Amino acid sequence: MADPRVNIIDKRLKNIRRIIAVSSGKGGVGKSMVATTLALSLVKRGCKVGLFDLDFTSPSTHIILGAEGVQPCEEKGLIPPVVHGLEYMSLVYYSGNHAAPLRGADTSNALIELLAVTLWSDLDYLVIDMPPGIGDAVLDLIRFVKRIEFLVVTTSSQLAFETVKKLGGLLQELGVPVLGVVENMKMTESTNLQQQTEALGLKFLAGIPYDPKVEAAIGDAENLLKTEVARKVKAIAQTV
Numbered sequence: 001m002a003d004p005r006v007n008i009i010d011k012r013l014k015n016i017r018r019i020i021a022v023s024s025g026k027g028g029v030g031k032s033m034v035a036t037t038l039a040l041s042l043v044k045r046g047c048k049v050g051l052f053d054l055d056f057t058s059p060s061t062h063i064i065l066g067a068e069g070v071q072p073c074e075e076k077g078l079i080p081p082v083v084h085g086l087e088y089m090s091l092v093y094y095s096g097n098h099a100a101p102l103r104g105a106d107t108s109n110a111l112i113e114l115l116a117v118t119l120w121s122d123l124d125y126l127v128i129d130m131p132p133g134i135g136d137a138v139l140d141l142i143r144f145v146k147r148i149e150f151l152v153v154t155t156s157s158q159l160a161f162e163t164v165k166k167l168g169g170l171l172q173e174l175g176v177p178v179l180g181v182v183e184n185m186k187m188t189e190s191t192n193l194q195q196q197t198e199a200l201g202l203k204f205l206a207g208i209p210y211d212p213k214v215e216a217a218i219g220d221a222e223n224l225l226k227t228e229v230a231r232k233v234k235a236i237a238q239t240v
């Protein structure tokens with residue numbers, strides 16, 4: 001039997017032009033940082049943008065944005081609050097700030113439920129901050145969000161890149177569009193990863209340097225947009 005939630009989610013997302021999932025095989029590579037600065041950069045470009053934090057393992061975008069004192073508004077669904085010009089929704093509004101509140105199938109259900117109940121307006125872009133890895137969240141999203149596109153983040157380490165090969169391979173096999181790969185926290189001029197990315201048939205979007213100023217800008221969107229990370233991400237925002 002067809003899952004009725006597929007139709008509801010289709011309806012909820014039908015007026016959103018592009019849906020971009022920021023994903024990676026590993027944690028700690030900068031997904032949340034890239035997703036947040038990408039969403040903010042698209043707002044600065046004059047686009048209507050939503051940011052959706054679906055990382056149940058460690059939701060972070062509310063901290064990076066400094067989204068305090070806001071809550072979704074309940075109105076036959078959940079209306080995302082507007083934070084720094086973008087519509088913002090996070091699993092933290094669903095699960096609270098509890099440690100490991102969701103397990104196994106609960107996680108999948110929470111993610112699908114949130115996709116089904118969130119009432120976005122007509123957006124140009126919805127940026128999704130994903131949990132790390134090639135798990136249920138990626139598979140659920142591919143199943144429920146027809147027009148999903150992936151942006152894959154890695155560090156320069158071969159350990160992180162090995163997981164890109166797997167994730168990229170899976171997406172290619174399933175025919176899911178991959179916008180490209182971002183090499184984050186880059187500390188050398190090496191083009192090794194760019195070459196490996198291109199050899200996989202994936203686009204290399206940018207190398208983002210390690211920027212020690214980023215830590216102080218967490219929670220401060222205006223300063224975040226002045227960092228070297230944001231400068232590189234803005235260039236990506238021009239091309240997507």
Ligand SMILES: Nc1ncnc2c1ncn2[C@@H]1O[C@H](COP(=O)(O)OP(=O)(O)O)[C@@H](O)[C@H]1O
Nearest residue numbers: 027028029030031032033185209210211214229
């Ligand atoms: N280019 C960068 N330069 C310096 N620090 C960064 C950069 N990108 C991310 N970070 C920091 O690295 C850590 C991991 O980033 P985060 O976005 O939380 O990763 P993920 O979401 O993939 O787990 C955070 O402390 C973040 O502030």
Ligand SMILES: [Mg+2]
Nearest residue numbers: 031032055060
């Ligand atoms: Mg994260």
